[in-house]
Amino acid sequence: MDAKSPLPAALQEKLNQLVEQFASHLAEELPRLRQLAERLPASDATQRRQQMEQLRAALHRLAGSAGTFGFAQLSQRTREQELQLQHWLQSDLLQPAELATFVEAISQLTAHTNTSTAVQTFQNP
Structure with missing residues (x-):
């Protein structure tokens, strides 16, 4: 299949479902990250460093998976x-x-979670 060939309907539907599932994950993950970030100013230096490490790791995972699912x-x-x-x-x-x-x-970050834009990434040409 070359780059201009349309995706089979079943594959397109499965991709759309995966994008929707990822969007549901974002609805839980982004508020969790926001809460963690909001705790940083009130934390002591040791807690802040641990929270920053945790937040950095979560952002790293999210950066990779968001791109994979079309949330560029x-x-x-x-x-x-x-x-x-x-x-x-x-x-x-x-x-x-x-x-x-x-x-x-x-x-x-929630401003960048437009599911329809992500789905269009996988739409047939």
């Missing part, structure tokens, strides 16, 4: 936030204002 913007945004955390973890340079901006960016 979400993938890019989560990757950006993952890299920010990685920088902070490596440098130990974290300013309160930067943390507030980071928490806001995590809160805004």
Whole structure:
């Protein structure tokens, strides 16, 4: 099958179902990540580092899987936030204002979960 051949209907339907399942996962995962990020400012240094590691790992997984399921913007945004955390973890340079901006960016990830755009990624040409 070349790149211009349409997908068989059964495969297209299965892909659409997988995108919908991933979107349902996002409905649970993104609020969890937001809550974790919101706890960062009130945490002591040891707790904050552990939470940042946990959040970085979750963002890493999400960046990869979001792209796979057609959520390109979400993938890019989560990757950006993952890299920010990685920088902070490596440098130990974290300013309160930067943390507030980071928490806001995590809160805004839901804006990049348009399922119809993701489904179109797999639509027949």
